[in-house]
Amino acid sequence: MxxxxxxxxxxxxxxxxxxxxxxxxxxxxxxxxxxxxxxxxxxxxxDDADTGINCHMYGSHIFHxxxxxxxxxxxxxxTLNHYRHFVMTRSNGTVYSMPINLRTVNKFFNKDMTPSECKAFLEEKIAQSHIDNPANLEEQAISLIGKDLYKAFIRGYTKKQWQRDPKELPSFIIKRLPFRTTYNCDYFNDTYQGIxxxxxxxxxxxxxxxxxxxxxxxxxxxxxxxxxxxxxxxxxxxxxxxxxxxxxxxxEWRSLDFKWEVLNEQDHQGCACMNEADEDVPYTRTHEFKHYHPERKEVLESNKTIICREYSKEYKDGDTPYYPVxxxxxxxxxxxxxxxxxxxxxxxxxxxxxxxxxxxxxxxxxxxxxxxxxxxxxxx
Ligand SMILES: Cc1cc2nc3c(=O)[nH]c(=O)nc-3n(C[C@H](O)[C@H](O)[C@H](O)COP(=O)(O)OP(=O)(O)OC[C@H]3O[C@@H](n4cnc5c(N)ncnc54)[C@H](O)[C@@H]3O)c2cc1C
Missing domain, CATH: 3.40.50.720 (NAD(P)-binding Rossmann-like Domain)
Structure with a gap:
C-alpha cells in the first residue's frame, strides 16, 4: 500500500x-x-525594489x-536584529508615548510626578469615576485609567477600530489597560524581541x-x-x-485597509508606528517600515521612505480576515x-x-x- x-x-x-x-x-x-x-x-x-526598504505587506509584525x-x-x-518596539500616539495635536507610562501621564497633565505620586494620582482619578460594575467598554476603560486618559487615548482609537461607540461595545473587549508608573516606553516586556x-x-x-x-x-x-x-x-x-x-x-472577522505611499524624505515620523487617537483622523496608525531595520544604515539614511496608513473596517467577502470577533x-x-x-x-x-x-x-x-x-x- x-x-x-x-x-x-x-x-x-x-x-x-x-x-x-x-x-x-x-x-x-x-x-x-x-x-x-x-x-x-x-x-x-x-524588500521594495526601488528603496531597499523591507515592507510588511499585511501590517507591522514585530517578533517578541x-x-x-x-x-x-x-x-x-x-537572527533577530536589535529593534525594540515603542509606539507613539498623537492626541489633539500632541505626540505621547504608549502604552501609558510616566512620560505620557506627566506630559498629558503637565506635571513632574514621581512613580508613587503618579500611582496615587491615577488611583484618585479612577476612584472619582465611581464605576464598580462596568456595563460597557467605555465604563471598563474609565474604571481602569480614569476619564481624562480614556478620552484622550482610548475613545477615538477604539471607535475607529470597531466602527462603533465604545458605549455600545461589551466591557470584556478590554480586560486590562496597562499603565506603567516608570519611564519605560518598551511596548513589549518579552525576553526575546526584534525583526x-x-x-x-x-x-x-x-x-x-x-x-x-x-x-x-x-x-x-x-x-x-x-x-x-x-x-x-x-x-x-x-x-x-x-x-x-x-x-x-x-x-465574523474584522479587516483592514492599507494605503501605501513612497515619500521623498529621509524620515517621516521618527518611529515605526504612530497611532492616531483622535476620532477625526480616519486611520488608526501609520507604519514607517525603514525603522524596523536599524542595521540597514544605507536604507535608513536614504532620502526615501515608505509609509502605510492602516484603516480598520468590517470584513466583507473577498477581504483579508484579520481579527476574529x-x-x-x-x-x-x-x-x-x-x-x-x-x-x-x-x-x-x-x-x-x-x-x-x-x-x-x-x-x-x-x-x-x-x-x-x-x-x-x-x-x-
Ligand atoms: C495586523 C496584524 C498585525 C500583527 N502583528 C503581529 C506582531 O507584531 N507580532 C506577532 O507576533 N504577531 C502579529 N500578528 C499575528 C500574526 O500575523 C499571526 O500570528 C500569524 O500570521 C499566524 O500564522 P498562521 O499560520 O496561523 O496564519 P496565516 O499567516 O494567516 O497563514 C494562513 C495561510 O493559509 C493560506 N490559506 C488560507 N485559505 C487557503 C486556501 N483555501 N487554500 C490555500 N491556502 C489558503 C493563506 O493564504 C495564508 O498564507 C499580527 C496580526 C495582524 C492581523
Whole structure:
C-alpha cells in the first residue's frame, strides 16, 4: 500500500513550522499549498525594489516572545536584529508615548510626578469615576485609567477600530489597560524581541526549503481538494467555516485597509508606528517600515521612505480576515464547526484561521510544535 500523502494548506507560521518538522524529523514528503503568490502568510515581508526598504505587506509584525523553545527554533533560520518596539500616539495635536507610562501621564497633565505620586494620582482619578460594575467598554476603560486618559487615548482609537461607540461595545473587549508608573516606553516586556535580519521571508524560506517539501503557490485548496484521497492527511490552516462551505453560517472577522505611499524624505515620523487617537483622523496608525531595520544604515539614511496608513473596517467577502470577533454568536458557530470536524478521519485544523483565534507569531509556532509532538507517531 502507498503511504498516505501529507498536505498542509497554508504557508504561514503554523503551516511552515509543521511542514519543516514533518519533512526534517520524520523524513516524510509534504505538499504545502497556498492560495497566495508568496509564502509566510500574514507575516510576509519583501524588500521594495526601488528603496531597499523591507515592507510588511499585511501590517507591522514585530517578533517578541518569552518562550525560549520558540526563540531557539526560529534561531536555526534567522537572527533577530536589535529593534525594540515603542509606539507613539498623537492626541489633539500632541505626540505621547504608549502604552501609558510616566512620560505620557506627566506630559498629558503637565506635571513632574514621581512613580508613587503618579500611582496615587491615577488611583484618585479612577476612584472619582465611581464605576464598580462596568456595563460597557467605555465604563471598563474609565474604571481602569480614569476619564481624562480614556478620552484622550482610548475613545477615538477604539471607535475607529470597531466602527462603533465604545458605549455600545461589551466591557470584556478590554480586560486590562496597562499603565506603567516608570519611564519605560518598551511596548513589549518579552525576553526575546526584534525583526529577523533579512526580513520575515528569510525565516519562511529557511523553513520550507527542504527536499521533502513540495510547495505549490497560487493554489486554492477548494480547487484541488477532489484530487486528495480519503486516506491522505490534510492539515488545514485556512478558515474552518470555509472548509465546510459555511454550512452553519459565516464566522465574523474584522479587516483592514492599507494605503501605501513612497515619500521623498529621509524620515517621516521618527518611529515605526504612530497611532492616531483622535476620532477625526480616519486611520488608526501609520507604519514607517525603514525603522524596523536599524542595521540597514544605507536604507535608513536614504532620502526615501515608505509609509502605510492602516484603516480598520468590517470584513466583507473577498477581504483579508484579520481579527476574529469574539462574541457569543461566533463562539457558538465555532463550536458547531469544531464538532463537525471531529467526524473527519484525517483532517486537522490549526493556525489562527483554522482555530478562529488571534495568535501572535510565537503562539502560532508553539501551536505547531505541540501539534507535531502530539501527532508525529501517527504521521510516521
Ligand atoms: C495586523 C496584524 C498585525 C500583527 N502583528 C503581529 C506582531 O507584531 N507580532 C506577532 O507576533 N504577531 C502579529 N500578528 C499575528 C500574526 O500575523 C499571526 O500570528 C500569524 O500570521 C499566524 O500564522 P498562521 O499560520 O496561523 O496564519 P496565516 O499567516 O494567516 O497563514 C494562513 C495561510 O493559509 C493560506 N490559506 C488560507 N485559505 C487557503 C486556501 N483555501 N487554500 C490555500 N491556502 C489558503 C493563506 O493564504 C495564508 O498564507 C499580527 C496580526 C495582524 C492581523
Amino acid at each position: 502507498l503511504p498516505q500523502k501529507i498536505y498542509i494548506i497554508g504557508s504561514g507560521c503554523f503551516g511552515s513550522t509543521l511542514a519543516h518538522l514533518i519533512a526534517s524529523k520524520l523524513n516524510r514528503q509534504v505538499t504545502v499549498i497556498d492560495k497566495r503568490s508568496h509564502i509566510g502568510g500574514n507575516c510576509y515581508s519583501y 516572545t518569552s518562550i525560549k523553545e520558540v526563540y531557539d527554533f526560529i534561531s536555526q533560520f534567522v 529577523p535580519v533579512g526580513g520575515y521571508t528569510k525565516l519562511f524560506e529557511g523553513l520550507l526549503n527542504h527536499p521533502n517539501i513540495d510547495l505549490k503557490l497560487n493554489t486554492n485548496y477548494q480547487d484541488i481538494k477532489d484530487t486528495i484521497k480519503e486516506d491522505d492527511i490534510v492539515i488545514y490552516t485556512g478558515p474552518i467555516d470555509e472548509y465546510f462551505d459555511f454550512c452553519f453560517g459565516k464566522l 469574539n462574541n457569543d454568536r461566533n463562539q457558538e458557530l465555532l463550536a458547531k464547526y469544531q464538532e463537525k470536524a471531529k467526524n473527519l478521519k484525517n483532517v486537522f485544523f490549526g493556525g489562527r484561521l483554522g482555530t478562529y483565534q488571534y495568535f501572535d507569531m510565537d503562539k502560532s509556532i508553539l501551536q505547531a510544535l505541540r501539534f507535531f509532538d502530539e501527532h508525529k507517531e501517527s504521521f510516521n
